[in-house]
């Protein structure tokens with residue numbers, strides 16, 4: 298008998314970044330993080346456990362996945378099988394409904410959708426917290442994509458990771474914000490994967506400890522801004538935190554530099570927008586793209602200002618939680 302489920306998850310962009318682990322085996326973050334889930338970037342994943350299969354199979358965006366990707370899925374499904382007390386292999390079909398092909402693909406939405414689809418198909422009666430912890434084992438940022446809107450990830454202290462999970466944060470800012478995503482293309486060389494890059498930064502960057510010391514302050518400031526409904530305060534923390542994360546990575550030896558010339562041009566344009574009284578604040582992840590936090594009222598002006606510089610511009614509303622779309 299085949300046990301099947303489909304789940305849909307939105308990607309998220311961190312406003313206070315996750316950059317470094319305290320335990321690689323359990324995938325425990327070295328510090329907390331805080332994100333906004335995005336409606337425009339969705340992954341839909343179906344998991345079908347089938348006793349007739351000899352091995353797990355992964356079809357990613359319509360093509361059979363590479364061995365390395367399938368092995369990572371098997372490692373993750375082994376956790377689910379262990380918790381559910383089943384042994385059947387699974388057929389996993391995952392599709393990214395992203396408006397672009399240029400490097401925005403997200404392990405956050407991927408592992409959030411996989412965690413919920415696999416747990417449902419395996420018959421696990423998991424709490425939201427348990428699902429967030431499960432998703433974290435696949436990818437740290439995936440723990441945050443279980444929830445919609447603003448989300449706080451706890452680093453936790455427990456050696457077994459039982460307190461390293463995400464939770465939603467309510468804020469009246471949720472009805473007021475947009476994220477404008479400026480895609481930087483143009484033949485950039487393949488950037489360092491974030492998993493290796495954060496480990497390398499932690500191991501070699503003279504600025505890494507300063508990064509770890511900074512995060513609790515930025516988390517407190519971001520949560521304060523969300524509680525107060527203060528978008529300029531939230532934006533300032535987000536931009537400063539992203540620059541600090543990149544500074545720690547750039548100081549690693551050898552350096553991890555994600556930025557392209559267009560990245561800097563976009564950052565300058567965001568500062569110019571602010572000088573003109575338009576509230577807009579930039580953040581960047583493990584790639585050259587620039588994501589800009591702004592208000593609904595200013596989203597069109599921000600997109601128009603960035604469009605001449607970027608390959609493509611996407612305006613996203615906040616997204617909802619990961620949901621089961623077919624049982």
Ligand code: 2P0
Nearest residue numbers: 311314315436437438491492582583
């Ligand atoms: C973030 N990033 O907070 C940060 C900022 C990238 C830059 O979370 O090793 O793919 O799978 O736990 O979640 C990307 O890291 O890392 C990430 P793993 P993940 O969004």
